[in-house]
Structures are given as structure tokens and as C-alpha cells.
Amino acid sequence: MGKRSSVLEFAVLGLLHESPLHGYELRKRLNSVLGSFRALSYGSLYPCLKALVRAGWIVEDEPTDPVGTARSGKRSKIVYKLTADGKEHFQTLLGDAGPAAWEDENFGVHFAFFARTDATTRLRILEGRRSRLEERVEGFRAALLRTRERVDAYTLELQRHGLDSVEREVRWLNELIDGERRGQHDQHHESTGTTDQST
Amino acid sequence: MGKRSSVLEFAVLGLLHESPLHGYELRKRLNSVLGSFRALSYGSLYPCLKALVRAGWIVEDEPTDPVGTARSGKRSKIVYKLTADGKEHFQTLLGDAGPAAWEDENFGVHFAFFARTDATTRLRILEGRRSRLEERVEGFRAALLRTRERVDAYTLELQRHGLDSVEREVRWLNELIDGERRGQHDQHHESTGTTDQST
DNA sequence: GTTAGCATGTAAGGAGTTACATGATTTT
DNA sequence: AAAATCATGTAACTCCTTACATGCTAAC
Numbered sequence: 001m002g003k004r005s006s007v008l009e010f011a012v013l014g015l016l017h018e019s020p021l022h023g024y025e026l027r028k029r030l031n032s033v034l035g036s037f038r039a040l041s042y043g044s045l046y047p048c049l050k051a052l053v054r055a056g057w058i059v060e061d062e063p064t065d066p067v068g069t070a071r072s073g074k075r076s077k078i079v080y081k082l083t084a085d086g087k088e089h090f091q092t093l094l095g096d097a098g099p100a101a102w103e104d105e106n107f108g109v110h111f112a113f114f115a116r117t118d119a120t121t122r123l124r125i126l127e128g129r130r131s132r133l134e135e136r137v138e139g140f141r142a143a144l145l146r147t148r149e150r151v152d153a154y155t156l157e158l159q160r161h162g163l164d165s166v167e168r169e170v171r172w173l174n175e176l177i178d179g180e181r182r183g184q185h186d187q188h189h190e191s192t193g194t195t196d197q198s199t
Numbered sequence: 200m201g202k203r204s205s206v207l208e209f210a211v212l213g214l215l216h217e218s219p220l221h222g223y224e225l226r227k228r229l230n231s232v233l234g235s236f237r238a239l240s241y242g243s244l245y246p247c248l249k250a251l252v253r254a255g256w257i258v259e260d261e262p263t264d265p266v267g268t269a270r271s272g273k274r275s276k277i278v279y280k281l282t283a284d285g286k287e288h289f290q291t292l293l294g295d296a297g298p299a300a301w302e303d304e305n306f307g308v309h310f311a312f313f314a315r316t317d318a319t320t321r322l323r324i325l326e327g328r329r330s331r332l333e334e335r336v337e338g339f340r341a342a343l344l345r346t347r348e349r350v351d352a353y354t355l356e357l358q359r360h361g362l363d364s365v366e367r368e369v370r371w372l373n374e375l376i377d378g379e380r381r382g383q384h385d386q387h388h389e390s391t392g393t394t395d396q397s398t
Numbered sequence: 399g400t401t402a403g404c405a406t407g408t409a410a411g412g413a414g415t416t417a418c419a420t421g422a423t424t425t426t
Numbered sequence: 427a428a429a430a431t432c433a434t435g436t437a438a439c440t441c442c443t444t445a446c447a448t449g450c451t452a453a454c
Contacts, residue, residue, distance in 0.1 A: 006413070024433050032346070033354075035361070037338050044414055046435055076422055076433070108357065115351035143231055152314035155232075158307065161371055162234070165364070172360055205441075223405050240443055245407055275405065275450055 007034065007109050008048050013082065013090040014113045016058060020081035023049060035108040049080060057086030097124035102132055123180050130173040136166050206233065206308050207247050212281065212289040213312045215257060219280035222248060234307040248279060256285030296323035301331055322379050329372040335365050 011033050015026060023045055030040050052058045061079045082090070094117050101110045107129050114122050140163040147155070210232050214225060222244055229239050251257045260278045281289070293316050300309045306328050313321050339362040346354070 008413085022433075023435095032342055032358075037335060037342075041415055042434070043416075043436080050435095078434080111357050112354050114353035147231070154313035155311050157375075158310050159231075165367075168364075168367070176356075207441085221405075222407095241406075242408080242444075243442055249407095277406075 007106055008044065009052060010093050011109050012048060012052060013057060013086060016080055016082045017090055020061060020079045022077045022079045033109060033112045057083060057089050059083055095121055097121045099128065101125045102129035119180065126173055126177050126180065130170060133166050133170050137163065140166065206305055207243065208251060209292050210308050211247060211251060212256060212285060215279055215281045216289055219260060219278045221276045221278045232308060232311045256282060256288050258282055294320055296320045300324045301328035318379065325372055325376050325379065329369060332365050332369050336362065339365065
């Protein structure tokens with residue numbers, strides 16, 4: 001029954017949903033799933049893990065001691081794993097296709113867990129993201145028109161590049177959305193294996 | 200003699216270097232010069248202005264009262280302008296071509312003031328930025344190789360797109376650097392007007 | 399004369415970082 | 427046995443946002 005949520009907590013739950021992990025290892029994987037390889041600090045991670053334990057979504061698990069050798073005092077690794085509540089909560093978060101899912105800070109993480117998101121939600125998030133970016137394109141165009149004459153070549157170039165980047169991302173989303181609509185979201189390989197004709 | 204610095208303070212000094220402004224107007228311009236049209240809140244801006252005043256870099260200036268009509272009690276607008284110290288400090292910040300200038304959060308703002316940055320510094324910042332991004336490209340490639348088989352199509356697609364984006368930005372920097380080296384940093388228009396053959 | 403937008407501020411709090419502090423395990 | 431790296435944590439601080447609170451000025 002926690003109130004908190006954040007990209008970080010979502011990402012942690014998502015990674016622990018795959019397999020139990022200890023903090024140190026978790027951090028390395030988080031750096032991939034959180035955008036742009038920002039190195040998340042332990043000063044953020046460990047308090048977050050504690051909060052998730054308090055919320056009842058994960059539990060600390062002593063890593064399988066090599067049988068019998070009661071070394072109860074030693075605590076070198078703490079492996080965290082999802083509880084039933086945690087799994088349920090993660091499913092809820094996965095299914096949330098609201099603005100929170102397509103804002104800059106969150107979109108990447110939601111996308112990273114698309115394999116476990118249902119098709120309808122995926123589509124809604126992608127479309128939400130696209131229209132968010134289209135608004136931004138409008139903003140850039142307006143800014144370019146407004147400042148066209150008053151502004152030096154560098155500022156102009158910066159805005160032009162910004163506009164290009166956002167437009168490029170919109171095209172990327174268009175392709176993804178097309179892919180989703182045709183149900184062929186794994187154009188890149190066939191690894192899904194057994195049952196992939198349709199849902 | 201302030202110790203503080205930050206993107207925000209740099210951007211404020213830069214904008215006030217162009218012309219005196221009051222907070223409300225400043226905020227609107229800040230939204231263009233700070234990346235991606237994030238709407239900076241007044242809760243950040245006004246305390247920042249106060250800090251800059253305390254540091255002696257800007258002063259509050261009653262906007263030219265329509266002559267004689269002593270309305271000293273009324274304070275509707277507060278126009279801020281740079282002091283001599285503030286100008287000097289801004290020049291120092293402009294000349295700093297260290298890592299601080301090419302990190303994600305700062306690069307955009309430094310670029311926005313390139314028109315008032317000397318050519319050597321511009322080049323160093325662009326090159327610094329490029330090598331920063333090239334490191335990130337390496338990181339992405341490594342991540343792609345590492346996770347190639349273990350990972351679903353969506354995660355792969357996300358990493359691929361991230362890599363593409365960074366590579367694209369590197370190409371953009373390459374063009375800019377070439378432009379700088381040829382001294383033709385205003386390819387896009389001739390609006391500089393009168394004296395633009397050389398420095 | 400009232401609404402909308404201009405204009406300035408403060409207090410509380412969220413989300414993260416850095417720097418610090420400690421200890422275990424593996425490699426050289 | 428020293429060094430590197432794995433592993434966990436805390437305290438202080440930064441930078442920003444949200445929500446609140448106030449008042450002026452132009453437009454309708």
C-alpha cells in the first residue's frame with residue numbers, strides 16, 4: 001500500500017520481475033534500462049530498495065547458503081525478489097497507459113518493458129508519446145518563426161537541430177506504431193519462437 | 200564573489216547580457232535557451248535572481264518611472280541588469296572550455312551563447328562534446344554486444360534507436376566543427392550584415 | 399466590475415548526487 | 427599481504443517542482 005512511485009521503482013520492479021538480484025548487480029542493469037547510460041548512484045538505489053521492502057513489494061532474501069554452514073552473522077549479499085503484491089503492483093504499472101507513461105523521464109523505461117505489456121497498452125503509449133512530441137514540434141516551429149530575425153546563427157542552428165531530432169523521433173514512432181498495427185513487432189528476429197502467428 | 204554556479208545562473212546572466220529584463224519575461228526566454236522547452240518554474244527563477252543579486256552580478260532596477268511621478272511604494276516590475284562584475288563573471292564562464300561546458304545539461308546553453316564565445320573556445324567545446332558522445336557510442340555498442348541474445352526485440356530496438364541518435368548527433372558536431380575550422384559558422388544566412396569577411 | 403493574464407514571491411518536498419564510511423571477496 | 431573490485435549503506439546538499447499566496451493591469 002505504498003503511495004510512492006517513480007521511474008526508478010518501476011525499473012527495479014521490472015528487473016526483479018525477470019530474476020532476483022542484489023543491489024550492486026541491479027545498479028548495472030538499471031544503467032541500461034534507464035535512459036542514456038546515466039550512472040545511477042547507490043545513494044539513490046539502496047534507499048529505494050528499502051522503500052520497496054517497506055511497501056511490501058520486494059523482500060530481502062539471503063542468498064542460498066552452501067547448506068548447513070550457519071554463517072548467520074555474515075551479510076555479504078542481499079538478494080531482492082518480488083513478492084506476490086509486488087508482481088501485482090508491477091502489472092498495474094505496466095497497464096497504465098496515461099500521460100505518466102509517455103513523458104520524457106518515463107517513456108524509455110515503459111518501452112523497455114514492452115515485451116511484457118499488452119498490445120493495446122503498447123499502442124496507446126506509443127501514440128501518446130507521438131502526440132506529445134508533435135506538440136513539441138509545434139513549439140519548435142513557433143519558436144523558429146518568432147525568433148527568425150532577432151537571433152544569431154548559433155541559436156538558430158540549435159533550434160533547427162532540436163526540431164530535427166524531435167521530428168526524427170516522431171518518424172521512429174510512426175514506424176513502431178505501424179509495426180504494432182500489423183502485429184509484427186519483432187521484425188528484427190524470430191526468437192519469439194513457438195506461438196507467434198497472432199494473439 | 201559567489202561560489203555558486205549552474206546552468207540557470209549562466210543562462211540568466213547571458214540573457215541579461217543582451218538586455219535588462221524582468222523575471223516574468225526572463226522566464227519565457229529561458230524556456231528557449233534551456234533545452235527542450237521545459238517550462239522553468241518561478242520557484243526556481245526568483246530565488247536564483249536573488250542569489251545573483253547577493254553575489255553582486257546583477258542589480259534590481261526600477262523601470263524608468265514616467266518622470267517625476269514619485270510612486271516609490273509601488274513595485275510592479277523589477278528589471279534586472281548586469282553589473283560590471285556580472286559582465287566580467289559571464290565572460291569568465293563563457294571562456295570555460297572544460298568538461299562542465301560539454302556535459303548534457305550545460306552544452307545547449309553554452310552553444311546558445313556561442314555568438315559571444317571566442318572561436319578557440321567554441322572549437323574546444325564542440326570537440327569535447329563530440330568525444331563525450333563518442334564514449335557514449337562505445338557504451339551503446341558494448342551494451343548491444345553484451346545483451347544481443349539475452350534481450351527481447353523491444354529492448355534491442357530501444358538501444359538501437361539510442362545508438363542511432365547519438366551517432367546522428369556526432370555527425371552534426373562533425374559538420375559544426377568543419378564549419379568552425381573553415382571559419383564559416385554562418386552558412387545559413389547573411390544577416391550578420393556589414394563587417395563579415397573576417398575577424 | 400470582473401475576469402484573464404502579468405508579475406512576484408515563499409514553503410514544502412521530491413528525486414537525485416557527492417562524499418563519506420565500512421566491510422567482504424577476489425586477484426595479483 | 428596488498429590492491430582491486432564487489433557490496434552495502436548514510437548524511438548533507440543541490441536543484442528543481444508544486445502548491446500556495448499576493449497584488450497589479452488590461453480587456454471585455
